[in-house]
Amino acid sequence: xxxxxxxxxxxxxxxxxxxxxxxxxxxxxxxxxxxxxxxxxxxxxxxxxxxxxxxxxxxxxxxxxxxxxxxxxxxxxxxxxxxxxxxxxxxxxxxxxxxxxxxxxxxxxxxxxxxxxxxxxxxxxxxxxxxxxxxxxxxxxxxxxxxxxxxxxxxxxxxxxxxxxxxxxxxxxxxxxxxxxxxxxxxxxxxxxxxxxxxxxxxxxxxxxxxxx
Amino acid sequence: xxxxxxxxxxxxxxxxxxxxxxxxxxxxxxxxxxxxxxxxxxxxxxxxxxxxxxxxxxxxxxxxxxxxxxxxxxxxxxxxxxxxxxxxxxxxxxxxxxxxxxxxxxxxxxxxxxxxxxxxxxxxxxxxxxxxxxxxxxxxxxxxxxxxxxxxxxxxxxxxxxxxxxxxxxxxxxxxxxxxxxxxxxxxxxxxxxxxxxxxxxxxxxxxxxxxxxx
Numbered sequence: 001x002x003x004x005x006x007x008x009x010x011x012x013x014x015x016x017x018x019x020x021x022x023x024x025x026x027x028x029x030x031x032x033x034x035x036x037x038x039x040x041x042x043x044x045x046x047x048x049x050x051x052x053x054x055x056x057x058x059x060x061x062x063x064x065x066x067x068x069x070x071x072x073x074x075x076x077x078x079x080x081x082x083x084x085x086x087x088x089x090x091x092x093x094x095x096x097x098x099x100x101x102x103x104x105x106x107x108x109x110x111x112x113x114x115x116x117x118x119x120x121x122x123x124x125x126x127x128x129x130x131x132x133x134x135x136x137x138x139x140x141x142x143x144x145x146x147x148x149x150x151x152x153x154x155x156x157x158x159x160x161x162x163x164x165x166x167x168x169x170x171x172x173x174x175x176x177x178x179x180x181x182x183x184x185x186x187x188x189x190x191x192x193x194x195x196x197x198x199x200x201x202x203x204x205x206x207x208x209x210x211x212x213x
Numbered sequence: 214x215x216x217x218x219x220x221x222x223x224x225x226x227x228x229x230x231x232x233x234x235x236x237x238x239x240x241x242x243x244x245x246x247x248x249x250x251x252x253x254x255x256x257x258x259x260x261x262x263x264x265x266x267x268x269x270x271x272x273x274x275x276x277x278x279x280x281x282x283x284x285x286x287x288x289x290x291x292x293x294x295x296x297x298x299x300x301x302x303x304x305x306x307x308x309x310x311x312x313x314x315x316x317x318x319x320x321x322x323x324x325x326x327x328x329x330x331x332x333x334x335x336x337x338x339x340x341x342x343x344x345x346x347x348x349x350x351x352x353x354x355x356x357x358x359x360x361x362x363x364x365x366x367x368x369x370x371x372x373x374x375x376x377x378x379x380x381x382x383x384x385x386x387x388x389x390x391x392x393x394x395x396x397x398x399x400x401x402x403x404x405x406x407x408x409x410x411x412x413x414x415x416x417x418x419x420x421x422x423x424x425x426x427x428x
Contacts, residue, residue, distance in 0.1 A: 016238055018238065146366075151372055151375075153325065
């Protein structure tokens with residue numbers, strides 16, 4: 001795919017007075033409410049979407065706090081019973097010498113969720129502010145956030161697998177702690193927050209910058 | 214391959230395609246089989262037709278359907294520590310959270326690993342089988358395909374498969390862990406899900422639902 005001419009500029013549908021379906025890419029005249037091909041609701045720019053982004057973002061953050069303070073796993077062995085939080089479990093693994101696994105757990109359950117909160121907030125703020133960084137890197141950032149979001153559920157699945165598998169009567173048993181539910185909710189809310197973001201707004205500023213007038 | 218739309222030229226709207234990610238407008242030109250039409254602004258793939266894609270997707274969907282059913286009921290991991298044995302199926306794993314308020318989480322887990330992927334497979338078959346057989350589209354096929362697309366991020370079978378691997382590493386030194394038949398089924402499932410995504414050209418499906426006779 002190359003530019004057919006050098007002077008030609010990519011136009012957005014909004015500038016051409018067209019509204020497009022984000023589900024099936026079909027173009028309709030501005031003001032059409034629903035796509036007649038697939039029935040998806042259409043808006044040229046979803047300006048209310050930022051409110052939804054922030055609402056889900058705050059819900060996600062609120063759930064993320066108890067997800068870290070409550071125990072994630074309750075492990076009962078012959079003589080002792082222990083409850084460990086996400087960070088506590090990683091520290092314990094590191095004390096046993098398993099630095100690699102501890103690092104992966106900290107990365108997947110702490111660093112990536114926090115980076116996701118930061119990235120969504122950055123994107124939502126950036127479409128409002130005038131001084132926006134390169135649109136391309138913001139688009140990539142958005143795609144990474146959308147892609148990685150689902151993978152955070154892996155923690156919940158690991159807890160589910162461990163607590164159903166390790167049920168060895170008196171010898172050892174693992175049960176899910178309350179943090180697992182908050183963590184799952186936090187992941188779901190951040191996914192909804194990322195989905196609510198209208199990525200077309202990233203490119204609107206660029207179109208204005210390139211405008212010679 | 215695809216021209217940037219000229220604002221002065223009054224082209225009809227059916228000849229345009231708009232990038233769903235960045236709203237860039239292009240004149241529609243369907244690429245050759247195996248080629249891709251990519252948005253010049255944000256690099257999103259707009260159209261990517263593949264030869265016999267419909268038939269391949271149907272084959273993959275059928276395989277996925279049976280693998281999910283099999284993977285759900287056969288044991289996928291078994292554990293052996295000092296004579297105590299236990300083996301679990303995916304249903305058991307999902308309902309590990311079945312005490313008190315965690316029941317909600319159990320339902321969500323079961324939904325994400327089993328029901329959502331299953332619903333997507335059934336919807337895909339419902340939409341694609343009439344198209345491939347050159348029959349008129351099934352009733353509400355468009356709604357079905359739209360719903361299937363909306364469910365896409367919530368289908369997490371492949372994430373669950375990786376979760377198995379992580380859980381294995383975590384308890385490998387506690388006990389002997391063995392794989393059941395369902396573990397391999399889930400492994401196959403991951404490959405199939407990725408394969409299905411690479412064959413699926415959404416624009417082509419919408420287009421053939423809109424013009425059933427031309428395809």
